[in-house]
Amino acid sequence: xxxxxxxxxxxxxxxxxxxxxxxxxxxxxxxxxxxxxxxxxxxxxxxxxxxxxxxxxxxxxxxxxxxxxxxxxxxxxxxxxxxxxxxxxxxxxxxxxxxxxxxxxxxxxxxxxxxxxxxxxxxxxxxxxxxxxxxxxxxxxxxxxxxxxxxxxxxxxxxxxxxxxxxxxxxxxxxxxxxxxxxxxxxxxxxxxxxxxxxxxxxxxxxxxxxxxxxxxxxxxxxxxxxxxxxxxxxxxxxxxxxxxxxxxxxxxxxxxxxxxxxxxxxxxxxxxxxxxxxxxxxxxxxxxxxxxxxxxxxxxxxxxxxxxxxxxxxxxxxxxxxxxxxxxxxxxxxxxxxxxxxxxxxxxxxxxxxxxxxxxxxxxxxx
Numbered sequence: 622x623x624x625x626x627x628x629x630x631x632x633x634x635x636x637x638x639x640x641x642x643x644x645x646x647x648x649x650x651x652x653x654x655x656x657x658x659x660x661x662x663x664x665x666x667x668x669x670x671x672x673x674x675x676x677x678x679x680x681x682x683x684x685x686x687x688x689x690x691x692x693x694x695x696x697x698x699x700x701x702x703x704x705x706x707x708x709x710x711x712x713x714x715x716x717x718x719x720x721x722x723x724x725x726x727x728x729x730x731x732x733x734x735x736x737x738x739x740x741x742x743x744x745x746x747x748x749x750x751x752x753x754x755x756x757x758x759x760x761x762x763x764x765x766x767x768x769x770x771x772x773x774x775x776x777x778x779x780x781x782x783x784x785x786x787x788x789x790x791x792x793x794x795x796x797x798x799x800x801x802x803x804x805x806x807x808x809x810x811x812x813x814x815x816x817x818x819x820x821x822x823x824x825x826x827x828x829x830x831x832x833x834x835x836x837x838x839x840x841x842x843x844x845x846x847x848x849x850x851x852x853x854x855x856x857x858x859x860x861x862x863x864x865x866x867x868x869x870x871x872x873x874x875x876x877x878x879x880x881x882x883x884x885x886x887x888x889x890x891x892x893x894x895x896x897x898x899x900x901x902x903x904x905x906x907x908x909x910x911x912x913x914x915x916x917x918x919x920x921x922x923x924x925x926x927x928x929x930x931x932x933x934x935x936x937x938x939x940x941x942x943x944x945x946x947x948x949x950x951x952x953x954x955x956x957x958x959x960x961x962x963x964x965x966x967x968x969x970x971x972x973x974x975x976x977x978x979x980x981x982x983x984x985x986x987x988x989x
Contacts, residue, residue: 622741624695626657627687629679630977632985636949640768642794642825646671649926649949651985652679653977654729658695662740665976666733668725668898669926678725686726695737698904705730720876724901731902732930736973746903746930746973750937755967757932759960760788760817762925763947767792771804775811785962788817788844788943794825798834809841821847824874828857835865845870845892858889868892872909873923876900881909885916896923897930903973906934914940926950929958929974932965953981 632651639646652675654666668675685708693701705727739746747755764777774791781789791808793801801820809818820843826834831849838846845868850857852874862869872894875881881900884890893913897906910920920938924931924945935941944965951957955976958965 622662622694622696623659624656624690624693625659626655627682627690628655628657629653629682629687630655630982630986631676631679632953632977632982633673633987634950634953634985638768639766641792641821642767642823644671644823645768648673650675651926651950651953651977652725652729653982654682654733656690656695656730656733656737658737662737664695664733664735664737664740665972666729666731666736666902667975667977668729671925675725678722681722682726682729686730690730695734696741698731698734701730701734702727702904724876724899727905728898728900728902731904732897732973732975735903736975739972745933745967745970747933747936747967747970750907750933752933752936752967753939754936757935757941757965757967758788758943759786759946759963759965760790760819760921760943761786761946761960762790762792762821763949765789765791765808765821767795771807774804775807778808778812782812782816785964786816786960787963788819790819790821790847790945792823793820793834794822798826798830801834802837805838805841805843814842817844818842819844819847819870822849824848824851826850828860831857831861832864835861835867839866843867847871847894848874855884855887855889858884859887862889862891870894870921872896873899878905878908878912881912885912885918891918893918893920894923895920896927897934898927899923903930903934907938910934910938910940914938921945928965929954929956929970932958933967933970933974936967953977953985 630653634649651669656664795801847870868891870892873896895909919940919942921943922931925947932944955978956970
């Protein structure tokens, strides 16, 4: 089997306007890769962001990477990855670090290659990986936005509990941190003590604020505090972990196995949120999950749009626990999944869960 074509599609998909502590989101910038083989099998990979800019990644892939894939065996992922890493351009320049453009491209290529393997074998990813279950617990973030008034947070949390969710997440990082206290307090009082409640600061706080707020919010039995600090600052996370009883969750801003290793061995993280689209694809995701297991840490991947992929991965590792749900891109995936009574069910997914509907490409494509 040989690769005959590697074509990208840049899509801009509008979503309802929301805010967290760092961003205002009105759309998803989605870069889709379709790899075609001489057998007719096609594999789909993708990467994404909540702001525009993936056109730069598309340009780099189309001009410098695409031609290197032609003629290669798509089942030899390591061989292909070595070829990408040896490409002479700044995406893989060691002086800049393996991140940014390089890791975005590696991720979408790796996901597409796994999709091809699944289709060759005729089974979905979670069965290729020997999953322990065909269902995964979901938690909901789509309702905890910082732009929502407290009353809407409360009413939405009650609805989510009634629909079967056992876990929800709220955004924190308000201009006045005390506002976060009263928002979290209102939601905890509304949902009671039998539901997990997580909070996410999206890297907003400094160490002083994070220590103060984590101690103040501790009374509400917070299941985890997500991305409290600058993700480059391992030391500050380790210090925070010493000073709070709330578990520290992070990973969506880390782009390599080695970054996760450094957090783990420095006792700076409790819950690992590795994202296959940000760390180099499925292959690297599995390495991080296995590393985390060896240190007794569980994996709850960052998943705004990638539920059909990440739910399969979580089901396939012993320390995979829950998958985040935000109600975006349901009309884009060819094999979408949505929680039922608080769980994702994987039986309808094919391949890596990364294939995009042709009609969605036609509808949302912005640059060809």
